[in-house]
Amino acid sequence: xxxxxxxxxxxxxxxxxxxxxIAARDSATLEHLKELSxxxxxxxxxxxxxxxxxxxxxxxxxxxxTSRCEQERLRLEQYLPLxxxxxxxxxxxxxxxxxVQWTSQLKIRWSSATSSSSFFDLRGPKFFQINNxxxxxxxxxxxxxxxxxxxxxxxxxxxxxQSAFIFREAAGVFHYLAxxxxxxxxxxxxxxxxxxxxxxxxxxxxxxxxxxxxAVYTRRAEEKGNxxxxxxxxxxYGVVELLSDATSAIQSGTGEGKTISSRFLEFIxxxxxxxxxxxxxxxxxxxxxxxxxxxxxxxxxDALISSKKKTPGEESWKACFKNEIEIAANTLRKFEHxxxxxxxEKIPYxxxxxxxxxxxxxxxxxxxxxxxxxxxxxxL
Numbered sequence: 001x002x003x004x005x006x007x008x009x010x011x012x013x014x015x016x017x018x019x020x021x022i023a024a025r026d027s028a029t030l031e032h033l034k035e036l037s038x039x040x041x042x043x044x045x046x047x048x049x050x051x052x053x054x055x056x057x058x059x060x061x062x063x064x065x066t067s068r069c070e071q072e073r074l075r076l077e078q079y080l081p082l083x084x085x086x087x088x089x090x091x092x093x094x095x096x097x098x099x100v101q102w103t104s105q106l107k108i109r110w111s112s113a114t115s116s117s118s119f120f121d122l123r124g125p126k127f128f129q130i131n132n133x134x135x136x137x138x139x140x141x142x143x144x145x146x147x148x149x150x151x152x153x154x155x156x157x158x159x160x161x162q163s164a165f166i167f168r169e170a171a172g173v174f175h176y177l178a179x180x181x182x183x184x185x186x187x188x189x190x191x192x193x194x195x196x197x198x199x200x201x202x203x204x205x206x207x208x209x210x211x212x213x214x215a216v217y218t219r220r221a222e223e224k225g226n227x228x229x230x231x232x233x234x235x236x237y238g239v240v241e242l243l244s245d246a247t248s249a250i251q252s253g254t255g256e257g258k259t260i261s262s263r264f265l266e267f268i269x270x271x272x273x274x275x276x277x278x279x280x281x282x283x284x285x286x287x288x289x290x291x292x293x294x295x296x297x298x299x300x301x302d303a304l305i306s307s308k309k310k311t312p313g314e315e316s317w318k319a320c321f322k323n324e325i326e327i328a329a330n331t332l333r334k335f336e337h338x339x340x341x342x343x344x345e346k347i348p349y350x351x352x353x354x355x356x357x358x359x360x361x362x363x364x365x366x367x368x369x370x371x372x373x374x375x376x377x378x379x380l
Contacts, residue, residue, distance in 0.1 A: 001320050001323070003271050004153060007113050007114075008146035009047075010113045011047055011110060011111055011112070011113050011143050011146070011196070012048055012111040013043075013044055013048065013109060013139070014110075015041070016106055016107070017037050018036050018037045019037060021106050022378060023098075023379035024378065025377035028376075029378065032086065032376055036079075039075070039079040040079055040083075042075050043076065043140075069150045070151060072147045073144070073147050073148065076140065076143065080140060080144070081371055083137060084371035085371050085376070087134065089378075090103075090133055093380060098378075103131050104131045106131075108130060108132075110139040110194060111125035111194070112128065112196055114264050115194050115195045115196075115259055116259055116260060116261045116262065128193055128194045130190060130193060134181065134185050135197060138185070138197050139194070139196060141176070141181060142177060145209075148166055148169050148170035149166075149209055152164075152166035152167040152209075152216075160216050160223075161220065164217050165365070167209045167210070167216065168213045168363070169365045169367070171205075171213065172365045174203070174209060175203070175364050176366075176367040176369070178200075178206060182197065182198065182199045183199065185197075198253055200251075200252055201260065203249040203252075204250045204268075205246075208246045208268065210362050210364065211243045214360065215236075218236055228286065230282070231359075233283040233357075235359060236275045236279035238358040238359045240356075241358040247272075267317070270310070270321070273307055273310035274307075276303070276356070277306075280302070281327070281328045281331060283299055283354070283356055284300040284331070293335065293342075293343040294339060295345075295348055295353065296335055297345075298349075298350070298353050302353055304328055304332060307325055307328070
């Protein structure tokens with residue numbers, strides 16, 4: 001069982017009608033702007049939950065797709081090439097006063113799903129406005145990565161291999177955001193912005209998705225039952241190391257850790273603690289098979305003491321944690337009994353116990369943006 005954080009795709013946005021603001025010089029440009037608005041509108045209605053389309057119609061419009069995540073993925077993949085093309089041509093005249101004015105008049109506004117200041121109040125979610133076309137590109141791509149991650153979670157119960165692959169796809173999108181899109185934001189970004197518009201969080205999300213992919217591969221190996229305990233221990237600790245990379249990425253951003261919600265940070269730390277416990281359990285099982293029963297008991301004792309201090313507050317995560325602790329505790333009781341009556345080995349001190357070693361077996365699936373290449377002309 002994996003801990004799950006499902007809030008990332010809960011972004012909200014305000015309506016944008018491009019053709020009402022941008023003056024087109026020709027009919028082809030006007031048509032492009034209208035189509036851009038149309039494709040965005042279905043995304044707006046989907047994420048704002050204002051669509052009146054029935055499930056049957058949504059399924060028909062998406063070519064028979066039954067998964068809401070897959071339907072959303074299709075909407076985004078239809079909008080993004082149009083947006084990329086629009087921004088490409090807008091960049092050519094980005095310094096012109098009219099384009100600067102138009103960008104401001106578009107009022108690109110998004111809420112945040114990870115910022116500590118973004119929680120709902122009586123007036124609804126807090127919206128952030130940044131007068132930069134790439135802010136739209138950032139938030140749409142973040143929503144795309146979050147949607148892929150949701151789809152990967154859907155596959156956990158049916159197809160672990162496909163789940164891991166989609167997690168890696170999501171990691172590629174977040175990596176692209178962190179290293180390509182966000183650094184290209186040339187104008188000063190306001191201090192008050194959604195966490196999603198920071199390289200630190202997007203880099204962290206890439207590592208988190210890779211960690212989740214490796215966790216899925218590890219679960220698959222456990223279910224097959226033909227992988228040694230020492231390898232399983234290293235795989236789980238590889239998950240821990242990837243999550244540590246995510247924490248380091250957040251901490252590398254200037255003040256980023258202070259703006260990210262405590263629940264999201266707790267999710268990362270809880271996942272680390274859970275996989276560290278699983279790693280040490282498998283390490284202990286491997287040591288037991290090697291005849292090092294005393295060391296095995298010591299490793300399990302230390303793992304349980306440490307994990308009990310890190311039990312998360314959220315009920316669903318706590319239940320998963322307690323289940324894993326119970327499994328480890330049962331294993332420890334079995335090993336202690338065996339050591340007492342058969343092996344009678346001394347239990348080493350904590351500083352004498354072996355530390356888990358990690359291996360990372362996953363890489364991102366590189367994201368390659370697509371642009372619908374159509375000439376656009378604006379009436380400047």
